[in-house]
Amino acid sequence: MKSGPDRAGYFGEFGGRFVPETVMPALLELERAYKQVIRDPEFRKQYEYYLSEYCGRPSPLYFAERMTADLGGARIYLKREDLNHTGAHKINNCIGQALLARKMGKKRIIAETGAGQHGVATATAAALFGQDCVVYMGVEDTVRQALNVFRMKMLGARVVPVDSGSKTLKDAINEAMRDWVTNIRTTHYLLGSVLGPHPYPVMVRDFQKIIGKEARRQVLSKEGKLPDLLIACVGGGSNAIGLFTAFLNDKKVDMVGVEAGGTGRKLGNHAARFSGGSLGVLQGTRTYVLHDRNGQIAPTHSVSAGLDYAAIGPEHSYLRSIDRVSYTSVGDKAALDAFYYLSRTEGIVPALESAHAIAYVRRVAPRMSRRQTIIVNLSGRGDKDVMAVAALDENGA
Amino acid sequence: MSRETPISSRFRDLRESKKAGLLPFLTVGDPNLRFTEKAIRAMDRPGVIAIELGVPFSDPLADGPTIQLSSERALANGVSLRDTLNLVERVRPKISTPLVLMSYLNPIHRFGYDKFARRAASAGVDAVLPTDMPIEESASLRGSLKKHEVGVVFLAAPTTPVARIRKIAGLSTAFTYYVSLTGTTGARATLPAGLVDRLKKVRAVVQGPLAVGFGVSKGSHVRRLAPHCDAVVVGSAVVRTIDGEKNDSARLAALDRLLRDLIRPLRPGKG
Numbered sequence: 001m002k003s004g005p006d007r008a009g010y011f012g013e014f015g016g017r018f019v020p021e022t023v024m025p026a027l028l029e030l031e032r033a034y035k036q037v038i039r040d041p042e043f044r045k046q047y048e049y050y051l052s053e054y055c056g057r058p059s060p061l062y063f064a065e066r067m068t069a070d071l072g073g074a075r076i077y078l079k080r081e082d083l084n085h086t087g088a089h090k091i092n093n094c095i096g097q098a099l100l101a102r103k104m105g106k107k108r109i110i111a112e113t114g115a116g117q118h119g120v121a122t123a124t125a126a127a128l129f130g131q132d133c134v135v136y137m138g139v140e141d142t143v144r145q146a147l148n149v150f151r152m153k154m155l156g157a158r159v160v161p162v163d164s165g166s167k168t169l170k171d172a173i174n175e176a177m178r179d180w181v182t183n184i185r186t187t188h189y190l191l192g193s194v195l196g197p198h199p200y201p202v203m204v205r206d207f208q209k210i211i212g213k214e215a216r217r218q219v220l221s222k223e224g225k226l227p228d229l230l231i232a233c234v235g236g237g238s239n240a241i242g243l244f245t246a247f248l249n250d251k252k253v254d255m256v257g258v259e260a261g262g263t264g265r266k267l268g269n270h271a272a273r274f275s276g277g278s279l280g281v282l283q284g285t286r287t288y289v290l291h292d293r294n295g296q297i298a299p300t301h302s303v304s305a306g307l308d309y310a311a312i313g314p315e316h317s318y319l320r321s322i323d324r325v326s327y328t329s330v331g332d333k334a335a336l337d338a339f340y341y342l343s344r345t346e347g348i349v350p351a352l353e354s355a356h357a358i359a360y361v362r363r364v365a366p367r368m369s370r371r372q373t374i375i376v377n378l379s380g381r382g383d384k385d386v387m388a389v390a391a392l393d394e395n396g397a
Numbered sequence: 398m399s400r401e402t403p404i405s406s407r408f409r410d411l412r413e414s415k416k417a418g419l420l421p422f423l424t425v426g427d428p429n430l431r432f433t434e435k436a437i438r439a440m441d442r443p444g445v446i447a448i449e450l451g452v453p454f455s456d457p458l459a460d461g462p463t464i465q466l467s468s469e470r471a472l473a474n475g476v477s478l479r480d481t482l483n484l485v486e487r488v489r490p491k492i493s494t495p496l497v498l499m500s501y502l503n504p505i506h507r508f509g510y511d512k513f514a515r516r517a518a519s520a521g522v523d524a525v526l527p528t529d530m531p532i533e534e535s536a537s538l539r540g541s542l543k544k545h546e547v548g549v550v551f552l553a554a555p556t557t558p559v560a561r562i563r564k565i566a567g568l569s570t571a572f573t574y575y576v577s578l579t580g581t582t583g584a585r586a587t588l589p590a591g592l593v594d595r596l597k598k599v600r601a602v603v604q605g606p607l608a609v610g611f612g613v614s615k616g617s618h619v620r621r622l623a624p625h626c627d628a629v630v631v632g633s634a635v636v637r638t639i640d641g642e643k644n645d646s647a648r649l650a651a652l653d654r655l656l657r658d659l660i661r662p663l664r665p666g667k668g
Contacts, residue, residue, distance in 0.1 A: 022576060025556045183457065291507065295508065
């Protein structure tokens with residue numbers, strides 16, 4: 001399967017570069033630099049060195065024995081991205097882009113963050129390579145992910161709370177873009193997902209596809225065959241693309257992306273772009289977007305800040321359009337239940353984002369045979385969510 | 398360049414008389430649509446070469462706080478691209494100044510490029526400026542606008558290399574808009590360093606009409622830029638002036654004062 005994108009940054013009809021002109025020359029420069037390093041064995045070596053020595057890769061592919069027994073169907077493997085340094089898959093991309101920024105001579109790094117995981121990973125990489133770091137974060141997210149705000153500050157980053165619009169991830173991206181147009185000559189925008197204008201969706205995918213590469217090798221050695229089903233949660237979609245990419249040519253491997261169903265199907269109550277959205281252009285890319293009939297971007301809701309975003313990565317729109325990956329959604333309540341379930345069944349506290357994928361495993365595994373296998377991407381750990389979940393519990397949610 | 402349109406003939410007249418015009422911007426629907434119509438009629442005066450109407454958008458990532466908040470107020474009133482086009486249709490017969498629609502792409506994309514271009518033409522929009530659509534992505538919308546004889550404006554920025562500025566100017570059928578600074582929209586006390594020198598270089602490669610904007614807020618700014626371009630865009634200062642008053646008559650009086658201050662340096666003999 002050709003994974004794309006084409007030269008203009010399109011996956012089929014999705015993607016592209018919809019940005020103000022000021023940013024355009026920087027995107028072209030970034031694309032040139034990225035194309036150069038991705039083929040450079042020296043760069044590759046550095047990237048892999050930091051991933052193994054600093055981040056702790058490869059992450060284990062763990063057989064979830066009690067969960068498998070409890071659900072009574074398919075054999076379930078967890079790809080333990082939660083065990084990476086900083087606690088999520090985000091660091092893979094941050095190491096790659098921070099190295100690239102260093103190579104491009106950009107000493108200042110900016111980033112957006114929703115759940116704070118990407119912000120923490122960016123602050124970490126910036127500390128590692130001695131770069132200045134500013135992270136934009138919606139005010140609402142700074143409250144529900146307060147722990148990560150402290151972590152970023154401890155790592156030496158400046159955290160700028162964003163008070164405009166819906167005060168969440170999309171507004172943080174707007175503010176990061178405003179910073180970038182202002183400081184474009186000195187600054188690298190370290191975007192955290194397979195979103196935004198070309199080359200970000202392909203670049204972030206290339207820095208995340210190590211997840212699937214490892215998982216494929218690991219499952220073959222443990223099971224002697226390919227898995228039947230891959231499951232990952234999808235906000236922008238970087239952990240899902242990271243897991244799926246290495247398996248795209250394995251026609252018998254099914255893949256499901258799980259979006260945030262929030263509290264219901266009404267526009268504004270969820271972040272299920274495929275079931276509730278339509279084709280649009282947001283923050284640099286043409287893809288499925290949640291918006292009203294006038295093209296105003298709709299507010300979104302999810303208990304998980306990392307899935308709470310109005311657009312989905314363009315490659316996901318493409319993979320869905322060719323029927324290679326299917327997408328579903330899981331609501332807040334099922335995700336919270338799954339948060340407790342994995343904690344108590346396996347002793348692993350998942351991030352609320354990853355809990356969406358776990359919730360879908362609970363739905364689908366019992367319907368599969370015991371000879372089948374599932375790999376679910378446990379994209380992050382739930383330490384950051386402990387306070388928020390405890391508060392929800394107290395309120396009787 | 399395509400055939401003569403009202404906006405291009407206006408620019409030609411200005412150039413022949415070696416003058417520049419003012420290009421004021423306002424957000425449609427802030428504080429309400431009724432006032433926007435009054436403001437457009439107040440701007441329809443000598444010295445104003447065209448009026449830029451900003452379509453409010455939920456995620457104005459190229460705008461500074463003044464226009465962001467203005468856009469939020471307009472959206473709170475429920476103002477849409479449809480309302481904007483209806484407003485243009487109502488006001489068009491009452492004024493002679495060309496109208497340029499400035500919009501982020503998603504509202505236009507949602508409307509449908511061809512349907513939008515047809516409706517813009519029938520309403521009397523002279524040109525469209527898509528904020529977040531670089532030339533690379535523009536073929537389809539350009540095709541629709543051309544078919545319905547609506548002009549298009551592209552931005553050139555301080556980061557844009559000369560060869561690319563030439564390309565951008567070649568595709569801009571109404572005028573080319575040079576962004577004065579690397580940054581977002583918003584009034585600044587002083588003009589960006591080196592702007593006049595940069596503008597001279599841009600002028601040398603842009604054959605067609607050239608406007609300059611971002612950060613321009615006062616008569617003294619206009620005076621310095623006017624010799625090197627065909628139009629000077631003032632946005633946030635207009636929005637701020639309107640926002641600073643409590644009722645329509647005070648808003649119109651303040652707008653009148655601002656426009657006079659901005660137009661004065663454009664009229665020979667009075668500068």
